[in-house]
Amino acid sequence: MLDWLLFLGITLGGAMVPGANLAIVLRNTLSGSVQRGFLTALGLASALLVHGTLSLAGITALIHQYPALFEVIRWGGAGYLLLLGFWQLLHRQAGNNGDTNALHAGSPFLSGLLISLFNPKVLLFFMAIFAQVLSPEQPLAEQALYVLTPPLAELIWFSLVLTLLSQNGLRVRLMRAKRSLERVIGGALIALGIKLGLG
Numbered sequence: 001m002l003d004w005l006l007f008l009g010i011t012l013g014g015a016m017v018p019g020a021n022l023a024i025v026l027r028n029t030l031s032g033s034v035q036r037g038f039l040t041a042l043g044l045a046s047a048l049l050v051h052g053t054l055s056l057a058g059i060t061a062l063i064h065q066y067p068a069l070f071e072v073i074r075w076g077g078a079g080y081l082l083l084l085g086f087w088q089l090l091h092r093q094a095g096n097n098g099d100t101n102a103l104h105a106g107s108p109f110l111s112g113l114l115i116s117l118f119n120p121k122v123l124l125f126f127m128a129i130f131a132q133v134l135s136p137e138q139p140l141a142e143q144a145l146y147v148l149t150p151p152l153a154e155l156i157w158f159s160l161v162l163t164l165l166s167q168n169g170l171r172v173r174l175m176r177a178k179r180s181l182e183r184v185i186g187g188a189l190i191a192l193g194i195k196l197g198l199g
Contacts, residue, residue, distance in 0.1 A: 004145060007133055011153035014125065020081055020192045024115050025158055026165075027088060027185045028108040030174060034166045036108040041158035043112025045151035050117060052147035055126035056134065063123060070120060074196060077118030081193030084111065088186030119196070126150075 015021070021044050029037030063069050116122055134143055164170060174181065 003133060004149070007129070007146060008149055008153060010129065011150045012157060014150075015154045015157035020115050020119065020189065021112075021154075021158075022161070023185050023188045023192070024084065024111055025161065026181070027084075027189075028111065029162065029165050030181060030185075032108065034162050037158070037162050037165065039108040040112040041155060041162070043107075043109040043114075044116045044158070045112075045154040046109075047113045047116030048122070048150040048154055049147065051122050051126045052130075052150060055123075055130045056143060056147055070123075073118055073123070074120045074199070077115075077120060078193045078197030080114055080118050081189050081196060083193075084115075085186045085189030085191075085193060088182055088189060121196075 025037050025040045025044070028040040063073065130146065134146055165174070
């Protein structure tokens, strides 16, 4: 049980690190609603469930053994982050012209799912951490607990973030700074895309 609590702490800490996940949740919350932010977090958690299941099945190690496949995933993730970042910056300009329909374009669940699925660092994390905590002799229930822990940690963290974002005082201040935040989030997504593309 102590090993699992340590694993939970590591995955909660990983969820808290600012990056593409936080940027996309903030983007979808500020440009839509807390509900859109939660759907985004649900997409992120679903992707972690996919990563965990693939790692348990040994597919992550297979991807790591074939550098070309790993590169396709890495470049796909970088391209998606760049696309989201540029869309955020262009959307902001369209919003200035009164185009509010662009505000709700795209599925928040899908954006969260794709951000996490195409992040090769998540693949490497699962491969490295599962090699330390899982073994073929462990009961299936214990393996399932480890696979379910990262999505659970992600949902716990983003539920806390979304609870804070739903507070009226904070939400009013964020909405006043919305255009600046949109520029920062768009720039952060582009920077993360470039960083991921460069390896």
